Amino acid sequence: MRADVLSLTPQGLRCEAGGFHIDPWRPVARAVITHGHADHARPGHGAYLCTPEAAPVLRHRLGDVRIETLEYGLATGIGATRVSLHPAGHVPGSAQVRVESQGAVWVVSGDYKLQDDGLTAPFEPVRCDTFVSECTFGLPVFTWPAQQAVMAEIRAWVEAAAAEGRTPVIAAYSLGKAQRLIAGLADLAPIRTHGAIEATTAVMRAQGLPLPPTEPVTDPKAQRGRLVLAPPAALGSGWLRRFGPVATASASGWMRLRGIRRRRGVERGFVISDHADWPGLNAAIAATGAGTVFVTHGYTGVFRRWLEAQGYDAHILATEFADDDAEEEHDG
Numbered sequence: 407m408r409a410d411v412l413s414l415t416p417q418g419l420r421c422e423a424g425g426f427h428i429d430p431w432r433p434v435a436r437a438v439i440t441h442g443h444a445d446h447a448r449p450g451h452g453a454y455l456c457t458p459e460a461a462p463v464l465r466h467r468l469g470d471v472r473i474e475t476l477e478y479g480l481a482t483g484i485g486a487t488r489v490s491l492h493p494a495g496h497v498p499g500s501a502q503v504r505v506e507s508q509g510a511v512w513v514v515s516g517d518y519k520l521q522d523d524g525l526t527a528p529f530e531p532v533r534c535d536t537f538v539s540e541c542t543f544g545l546p547v548f549t550w551p552a553q554q555a556v557m558a559e560i561r562a563w564v565e566a567a568a569a570e571g572r573t574p575v576i577a578a579y580s581l582g583k584a585q586r587l588i589a590g591l592a593d594l595a596p597i598r599t600h601g602a603i604e605a606t607t608a609v610m611r612a613q614g615l616p617l618p619p620t621e622p623v624t625d626p627k628a629q630r631g632r633l634v635l636a637p638p639a640a641l642g643s644g645w646l647r648r649f650g651p652v653a654t655a656s657a658s659g660w661m662r663l664r665g666i667r668r669r670r671g672v673e674r675g676f677v678i679s680d681h682a683d684w685p686g687l688n689a690a691i692a693a694t695g696a697g698t699v700f701v702t703h704g705y706t707g708v709f710r711r712w713l714e715a716q717g718y719d720a721h722i723l724a725t726e727f728a729d730d731d732a733e734e735e736h737d738g
């Protein structure tokens with residue numbers, strides 16, 4: 407990419423004038439972190455900068471690392487740049503990074519969504535010259551139903567499974583998606599949780615997020631008819647077999663594609679995503695007022711051509727963020 411404010415290095419996206427990287431994938435001295443998902447907040451950096459809301463999860467995942475925090479909307483000087491963090495709406499604490507250097511403004515979106523999930527500070531468009539946008543779901547087929555409608559579908563499915571004497575188990579990423587379901591299905595509390603989800607949920611509850619009580623699964627056989635949340639990887643494991651008869655589902659934007667649901671071996675797919683859908687991506691990009699857009703993370707080829715046809719100066723940024731389809735380590 408043309409290097410003025412940010413450029414791509416083997417460690418990741420670097421700001422030369424500020425002497426820092428954003429969500430670097432190899433160890434660096436100073437990392438600005440958009441959010442706590444494993445492909446964005448990696449171990450081994452000398453120092454981390456994130457929002458106060460993202461810090462507890464970073465500590466939980468990375469241990470005793472040096473973390474500084476910066477509140478949404480407050481600018482700080484780093485080297486010869488001004489840096490500020492703005493709500494990305496992706497998961498609680500997630501941020502877009504605004505970098506201003508010699509009059510040029512770049513914004514790195516991190517992962518983002520425009521839907522208000524009721525837990526996460528909603529996405530705020532930030533005016534800039536150059537916008538680095540994820541495009542995980544950058545195809546027109548990806549449009550999300552309203553969250554309330556999906557929660558109603560889940561309730562009906564849970565009831566049906568219970569009536570059949572089965573235990574309903576939903577695969578949901580342990581940071582973000584799981585808490586969204588726990589909050590959105592408060593009437594089903596206490597929802598049963600796999601240990602990985604219980605741990606993240608406890609961290610987020612302790613920082614003050616309004617999360618109804620949950621109950622870690624200790625005796626799988628005793629859960630008949632109660633909703634269980636597990637990380638996607640647990641669904642293909644011996645853990646699931648201990649429940650007896652189960653009904654399985656996945657909660658992900660990928661569930662918009664029937665073939666992926668079949669490949670994942672779940673009976674039911676609920677279309678709920680922590681990423682922007684096609685209308686969301688287009689609305690977010692337009693709202694920045696940016697003339698230049700770098701796309702990353704997803705259907706970059708198609709999306710870049712689409713943006714170019716809309717009059718943007720559009721480029722692909724080859725980052726090493728996880729392919730969401732490798733769902734074990736990433737959310738959808």
Ligand SMILES: [Zn+2]
Nearest residue numbers: 443496517737
């Ligand atoms: Zn993410």
Ligand SMILES: [Zn+2]
Nearest residue numbers: 443445517727
């Ligand atoms: Zn990501």
